[in-house]
Amino acid sequence: MGGAVLVGLDGTGNSEPAVRWGAEEAAVRNLPLHLLHSWTSQPWSVSSGAEDAELRRYGTEVLRRAEATAKELHPGIPVKAEQVDEEAADALAERGREAALLVLGSRGHDSIAGFLMGSVSLRVLGRAECPVITVREEESSVGPGPEIVVGVTSEGVAAGDAVLGYAFTTAAAHGACLHVVRARTPSSALRTVTARPQDGAEGTASEQELLSAGLAPWREKFPDVQVIEEVVSGRAVPALLGACSRAGLLIIGRRTQRMPMPLGPSVLAVLHHSHCPVAVVPRR
Incomplete structure (x- = not known):
């Protein structure tokens, strides 16, 4: 960097x-x-x-x-x-x-x-x-502490995007554990080759496999970073806010081509409600 x-x-x-x-x-x-x-x-x-x-x-x-x-x-x-x-x-x-x-x-x-x-x-x-x-202004810490939370999408994990790159680099620099959270909603559920929606435990397991596969190259590149993988059923904002209740930093991504509002509603909601510092990473 x-x-x-x-x-x-x-x-x-x-x-x-x-x-x-x-x-x-x-x-x-x-x-x-x-x-x-x-x-x-x-x-x-x-x-x-x-x-x-x-x-x-x-x-x-x-x-x-x-x-x-x-x-x-x-x-x-x-x-x-x-x-x-x-x-x-x-x-x-x-x-x-x-x-x-x-x-x-x-x-x-x-x-x-x-x-x-x-x-x-x-x-x-x-x-x-x-x-x-x-x-x-009331933040008393001078770093993310022992745990960092990063929110990812299935597309972002597959692409190995800038959000995970920044998250792993930051965790390595601070010696922090990285908690990777993927929110799974019904509309984002994976589909089988027959286009049948996968619901419940089956869908969550499939997304967990996808998350683990996407993180494997990052784990190999940063072997000293402890990683917690979690697929949460529900919307992204509540899932991230719940996961970062004890974290020192929350990392999220934003789309760079989003117009006319450059910051989407999820990013704004996280900035509004998070009780820890928030890092917003532009996706190329």
Whole structure:
């Protein structure tokens, strides 16, 4: 995984957990850390009535504090601090093309208002070409901990897509167990050569075999990663939220060609309800 770990800072309290998480990712992956702040996209409470020079000074202080936090946690990592006058979502999406990973703070999703306030994050998530981790402002951890959950589809497993690649790489970097979850609904049940739907235990067993076969090359490539395979009957969002109740990171994929809404309802629901940081990986 090349590039830097890019962290977007808006100058509010939700930036510090993102900085801590980004510094940890940079350290375990042996990558530089890139801190970015847009002085033209500061919160309303900061920017209302302020002069440009004052906004720039505020942005400089935001970056200074963030760099100090990162170096306190991991003194050896290279840190680049950048202040831009571009709109935040544009700057992050553009620099994310060269980044290995992008980390964003989240104000929390306890209400619809709080969710919609993260409009910059939502726009970046829909445009980013690298994996994006959203970290809530109340998050106290600085890494995924002992278990990571990744949600996969049967098509994704068969293709060995970017989601599993990122999940195994992340689990290996952190020494975490990887819990792979495949949700099985009636509409997604496998069919036999005679096109007869397979229901119940028979269908679940078939999907379990498909999941195991799809994961076999990844297990061989990452032999030190402990893997838990699970096929869950039901819809994907409840299955993933239930599986990650004790996990430190949930990894999901998104379609890059999805228009007019770049983030589908399942991705939005997971971002809204997950109690742990969420990594959204674009599928090529």
